[in-house]
Structure formats: structure tokens, C-alpha cells
Amino acid sequence: MPTIRSPHSPRVAAATVTVLAALAALGGCGSTQAGDPVTSAPAETVTSAPAVTTEAPTTATGSFRSVADIQAAGSIKIGVFSDKAPFGSVDANGDYTGYDIEYGNRIGQDLGVTVEYVPVEAASRVSFLETGKVDLILANFTVTAERAEKVDFLNPYMKVALGVASPEAAPITDIAQLAGKKVIVVKGTTAETYLAANYPDFDVTKYEQYTEATSALLDGRGDAWVTDNTEALAWTKANPGFTTGITSLGPADTIAGAVQKGNKDLLDWLNAELVTLGAENFFHQDFELTLEPVYGDVVDPDELVVEGGQV
Amino acid sequence: MELAVFREYLPAYARAALATLGIAALGIVLATAVGLVTAVVQYAQVPVARRVAAVYVELSRNTPLVVQLFFLYYGLPKVGLVWGSGTCAVVGLGFLGGSYMAEAFRSGLDAVEPAQTQSALALGFGPALALRHVVAPQAVALATPAFTANVIFLIKETSVVSIVAYPDLVYVAKDYIGTDYNTAEALFLLVVFYLLIVLPVSLGAAALERRVRRAGFGA
Numbered sequence: 001m002p003t004i005r006s007p008h009s010p011r012v013a014a015a016t017v018t019v020l021a022a023l024a025a026l027g028g029c030g031s032t033q034a035g036d037p038v039t040s041a042p043a044e045t046v047t048s049a050p051a052v053t054t055e056a057p058t059t060a061t062g063s064f065r066s067v068a069d070i071q072a073a074g075s076i077k078i079g080v081f082s083d084k085a086p087f088g089s090v091d092a093n094g095d096y097t098g099y100d101i102e103y104g105n106r107i108g109q110d111l112g113v114t115v116e117y118v119p120v121e122a123a124s125r126v127s128f129l130e131t132g133k134v135d136l137i138l139a140n141f142t143v144t145a146e147r148a149e150k151v152d153f154l155n156p157y158m159k160v161a162l163g164v165a166s167p168e169a170a171p172i173t174d175i176a177q178l179a180g181k182k183v184i185v186v187k188g189t190t191a192e193t194y195l196a197a198n199y200p201d202f203d204v205t206k207y208e209q210y211t212e213a214t215s216a217l218l219d220g221r222g223d224a225w226v227t228d229n230t231e232a233l234a235w236t237k238a239n240p241g242f243t244t245g246i247t248s249l250g251p252a253d254t255i256a257g258a259v260q261k262g263n264k265d266l267l268d269w270l271n272a273e274l275v276t277l278g279a280e281n282f283f284h285q286d287f288e289l290t291l292e293p294v295y296g297d298v299v300d301p302d303e304l305v306v307e308g309g310q311v
Numbered sequence: 312m313e314l315a316v317f318r319e320y321l322p323a324y325a326r327a328a329l330a331t332l333g334i335a336a337l338g339i340v341l342a343t344a345v346g347l348v349t350a351v352v353q354y355a356q357v358p359v360a361r362r363v364a365a366v367y368v369e370l371s372r373n374t375p376l377v378v379q380l381f382f383l384y385y386g387l388p389k390v391g392l393v394w395g396s397g398t399c400a401v402v403g404l405g406f407l408g409g410s411y412m413a414e415a416f417r418s419g420l421d422a423v424e425p426a427q428t429q430s431a432l433a434l435g436f437g438p439a440l441a442l443r444h445v446v447a448p449q450a451v452a453l454a455t456p457a458f459t460a461n462v463i464f465l466i467k468e469t470s471v472v473s474i475v476a477y478p479d480l481v482y483v484a485k486d487y488i489g490t491d492y493n494t495a496e497a498l499f500l501l502v503v504f505y506l507l508i509v510l511p512v513s514l515g516a517a518a519l520e521r522r523v524r525r526a527g528f529g530a
Contacts, residue, residue: 123489130494150492188489196490205396205476206486212385216476219388 063132064260067111067269070135075114078104079134082119083211086234086294087140090119099290100138103157103257106282107136110273121208123188126150129260136266137258140228142190144253152261154270155309156254157283162191163229164246165217165236172224173245178202184222186213191226194250217242230304234294254311271309278308316496320487327483328504334397334477335466335508338404342465343458345405346412353413354420355442364413371410377471379403384475400472400479408465415461419454420446452523459516466509480504 070076080100081088088100096104096117108115118134125141128134129151142160143153166172172181179202185192187206195202205222207213214235217225224245225232232244259266277283283305291304349364371379383399394402423446431441473482480501487497 123485126492127488127494146490146492187486192486193490206482207476208474208485212474212476215385219385219393221388221393 064263064266065132065135066263066265068265070266071111071113073113075116076108076111076136077116077118077134078107079118079120079125079128079137079139080104081122081139081210083209084140084231086290087230088138097290099158099286100140102286102290103283104136104138106277107270107273110276111269121188122186122210123208125188125258129258132260135259135263136270140230140255141258142228142253143256144190144193146193147258150261151258152263152267154257154259154267155274156256156306156311157274157309158230158255158304158306159252159311160228160230160255160304161252162194162226162246162249163232163244164224164226164249165232165242165244166224167217167220168241168243170223171243171245175199175246175249178224181223182221184213184216184225186210186227189227190250190253191228195226198250214239230291230299233298237294237296237298254306274309278310281307283307312496312499313493316491316493317500320483320493320496320500323483323487324480324500324504327478327480328508330477331466331469331479332508334400334404334472334479335469337401338408338469339462339465341401341405342408342412342461345409346414346416349409349413350416350420353417368410368413371406372414376403376407376468377474379406380472380475396472396475396477399475400469400477403472403475404465404468407468408461411461411464412458415454415457416450418457419450419452422453423449455523456520459519463509463512463516466512467505470505 065073080096081098082090082096084098086098088096088098091097101117104115104117118128120128120134120137120139122139125137125139126147129137137151140158141147141153143156147153164172164175164178172178178199181203183195183202183204185195185204185206187208192204192206195204205216207216210227210231213225213227216222218239225235226249229244229247229249233247236242236244257270259270284301284307287301287305291299292301349367352360352364380399380403383394383403384396387394427445427449428441431445432438436445469479470481472479473485476482484497484501488494491497
């Protein structure tokens with residue numbers, strides 16, 4: 001077997017470091033010149049655009065599509081969860097199904113286009129919008145101030161708080177009980193942010209996927225899973241031996257769709273759509289269709305559903 | 312990109328770099344041990360063990376580390392064996408790396424001229440002594456480039472252990488991306504830290520290879 005000569009030499013290494021330094025300089029580490037296409041986050045570009053530069057919104061990130069662009073293309077790309085029943089999941093036939101999907105289907109219908117669903121993870125929702133991989137995110141996206149700096153939220157279609165799922169044998173009924181125990185969260189969720197801000201001493205293990213987090217809980221790798229109360233209730237109802245010991249933790253949040261920062265055209269259209277849907281009580285019907293079979297009488301629809309974009 | 316963000320993230324990245332180095336080191340030690348045993352078993356044609364080694368090498372080389380880790384972390388608990396993420400990461404790296412190391416050592420052993428062994432035997436060495444004093448020293452020199460390539464490969468392979476929730480560099484980077492959305496800064500630091508870890512190893516490996524080549528025998 002021939003031995004392969006290693007291409008590494010100190011000179012190559014030095015060149016690599018130089019290239020890296022050049023990249024960093026190009027990215028303007030630390031410098032915050034307005035108008036620099038890389039330093040300006042989309043948020044800044046949009047607000048500062050009239051004063052500084054006109055080429056901004058599409059430079060650093062992917063470009064977004066207006067309603068007319070989407071209609072001309074004949075399809076809208078919507079980022080949804082593929083593993084989070086009953087909100088967004090893939091059924092046995094490979095079709096997307098759930099509360100978020102009903103909403104997405106209706107948007108496609110009213111836009112007169114086909115819907116192309118793109119599976120996303122919780123932590124990748126913002127970057128999928130920023131890079132223009134999807135036009136809209138309908139992945140049970142909780143509205144937060146940090147997220148609102150990066151994306152534009154529509155008016156809400158649901159409200160939510162956190163919940164804590166734990167084994168029935170050792171139920172967690174008060175958040176204080178979690179001190180010194182192992183807590184499971186999914187990366188990039190509001191549960192992670194809430195625990196980091198309020199209980200920084202907790203021993204938290206973070207997973208990328210919902211299915212990984214729930215597997216970990218099933219395998220006894222943690223004492224509790226903190227997540228949206230809707231998810232906790234749905235999961236514990238489907239998994240005997242587990243209970244949602246805390247059903248309302250932390251501040252009540254709203255859940256809304258989101259578009260790329262600055263895509264006002266699509267945002268306005270979608271907010272108007274919410275008003276139309278509210279007039280026909282669309283989300284109550286959506287609840288009956290997708291959520292009621294899961295929650296039964298555990299959840300009152302009015303505690304969860306938001307009609308017309310108005311809480 | 313913002314300098315303040317880098318400053319804020321540095322401590323967590325430094326901790327994660329140590330975690331990455333830790334499992335890389337343990338994984339490489341385990342892989343080397345597994346590789347040595349496998350290579351010797353195959354070289355010496357030990358009856359049954361040699362077949363077991365062959366099956367292991369095929370199984371290990373033809374499945375991705377991600378799949379092996381998933382099996383260890385999410386599969387084994389179903390049969391009652393719950394290993395922590397660190398254990399899974401090290402065992403996974405050892406399982407994957409063991410076969411690559413075995414192939415490296417075996418190719419080194421095979422590359423030693425048969426005349427060397429025959430001469431040693433003719434001079435009155437027993438088979439074990441011939442392996443230890445004549446074949447092995449030459450095989451080590453011949454296998455070094457493949458060995459160091461495997462070491463670098465295994466360090467880079469640690470980048471998937473975050474799927475079993477091991478808090479390595481990728482885990483921290485993805486966490487920052489998911490909570491603060493400073494994607495550019497988080498990924499840039501990720502590149503820098505991997506280079507900081509792997510580049511010195513690459514340079515050391517290149518130096519080592521130059522040394523052992525000078526110490527080559529015969530061929």
C-alpha cells in the first residue's frame with residue numbers, strides 16, 4: 001500500500017491562518033460601519049436603509065419573495081415541524097399533518113398556490129428565514145423579543161406557556177423540585193431560554209430534536225422535560241407512565257407565523273388573512289380537527305386558540 | 312460580526328474545546344488499543360478471532376459514526392443498557408477508529424518484506440520475538456502516516472457527538488445559534504477552535520512522519 005505524503009507544512013498552516021484572519025477582517029469583526037453588507041444584520045439594514053444604502057435587504061442573507069413573486073412561482077415554501085404532533089408531523093403516508101399544517105394549507109389555498117413544506121428544527125427556524133430557504137415559518141414559533149429582532153412575526157394564532165413532563169413515579173409538580181435533578185430541553189426553545197434566565201444552576205441537557213428529547217426522558221436520562229405546555233400535555237397523554245405535573249410555567253406567550261425581516265408585503269397579506277380566518281372561527285375548527293383528538297377535555301380551546309390575530 | 316459577541320462566547324467555547332479534546336484523546340487511545348489487537352489477531356491468523364476481527368472491521372468501516380452513536384445512545388437503553396453521552400462518544404469513536412487503526416497497522420505489518428521474518432527465523436528468533444524485534448519496529452514506521460491521518464480523522468469525527476447531547480464545540484455553537492441567533496459569530500468561532508485543535512496536531516504529525524521516514528529500513 002503506498003504511503004501518502006502529508007501535504008501539511010508550517011507554510012501551509014501559516015497560509016491557512018492568514019486566510020482566516022482575512023475572512024475575519026472582511027466580516028468586520030468589531031467594526032460596525034453602517035452599510036457594510038456583512039455586519040448589517042437584516043434588522044439594521046431595513047431601518048437604516050433609507051439613510052445609508054439602498055442595496056441592503058438582500059445582501060448578507062437570502063432574498064425574500066413578495067406575494068406577487070410567490071403567486072408567479074406557483075408555490076409557497078413553509079417551514080414546519082415534522083416531528084411535533086399534533087402541531088406539525090408527518091403521518092404514515094408521508095403527508096404533513098397537524099394544527100400548523102391546516103393553517104398552512106389554508107394560506108396556500110387563499111394565495112392560489114401549492115404549498116411546499118420544509119421540515120425545520122426548533123433551533124434552525126430563524127436561519128431558514130434569514131437565508132430565504134422558506135417564505136414563512138409555521139413551526140409553533142413562540143414570539144419573543146430576541147426573535148423579533150431577527151424575523152418579522154405575524155399576529156398570533158395561539159397562546160402558550162411552559163409545561164413540565166415527568167414520570168408518574170416521580171412527578172415534578174413544582175419547579176423548585178428540579179434543583180439538583182437532570183432537566184431535558186430542546187435547543188432553541190423558549191423553555192431553554194426561560195431556564196437559563198431564571199434557573200441558571202439547573203443541570204440541563206439539550207437535544208436537537210423533539211424525538212431525541214422524548215427518547216431521553218423515556219430512557220430515564222432526565223427527571224423532567226420542560227417544553228411548551230401544549231407539547232407536554234400532548235406527549236404525556238400519549239405516553240402512559242408520564243404526567244404533566246406543571247401545566248403553566250413562566251410567562252404566557254403567543255405563537256405566530258414569521259416571515260423574513262422586511263418582507264412587509266407578505267406580512268401584511270398574512271395578517272389580513274388572519275382577520276378573514278377569524279371571521280369564520282377557522283382556528284376553533286382547526287382545534288377540533290387536530291388538537292381535540294389529542295387533548296380531549298384536558299384543554300379548553302379558548303385557552304389555546306387566538307382568532308383574528310387578536311389575543 | 313461583533314467583537315463583543317466573541318468575547319461573551321469565548322469562555323463557553325474554551326470549555327467545549329476541552330470537552331472535545333477530552334473525548335478525542337480517550338477515543339483515540341481506545342481506537343489504537345482496539346486497532347492493535349485486531350491487527351495482530353489478523354496478522355497472526357488466530358483461528359476464530361481472525362474471523363470476528365474481519366466482521367468487526369467491515370461493520371465498523373461501513374457504518375457512519377452518527378448511526379453508531381444513535382445506536383449506543385438511543386438503542387441500547389431499550390435492552391436496559393443506559394450509557395451517558397460521554398461514554399457513548401468515547402465508545403463510538405473507539406469502535407469506529409479501531410477498524411481504521413487496525414487497517415493502518417495491518418498495512419504496516421504487511422509492508423514489511425517477508426524476507427525480514429524469514430531471516431529472523433533463520434537466525435534462531437522464535438515467531439513472537441521476530442514480530443517484536445524485527446517486524447514490529449519496521450511496521451510502526453511504515454504505518455505512521457496512516458496512523459496520524461486516523462488521529463486527525465478521529466478528532467474531526469468528534470464533531471458529531473452533539474447528537475448524543477455531549478457538550479462539545481458543535482453543541483455550544485448550535486446552542487448559541489438557537490438562542491441568540493448570532494449565526495455568523497458562532498460558526499466563525501467554531502472554525503477557529505477546530506483549527507486551533509487540529510492544526511497543531513497536523514503539524515506534529517507531519518514532523519513525526521518526516522522523522523520515521525528517515526528511520527526506515529530495507530525497502
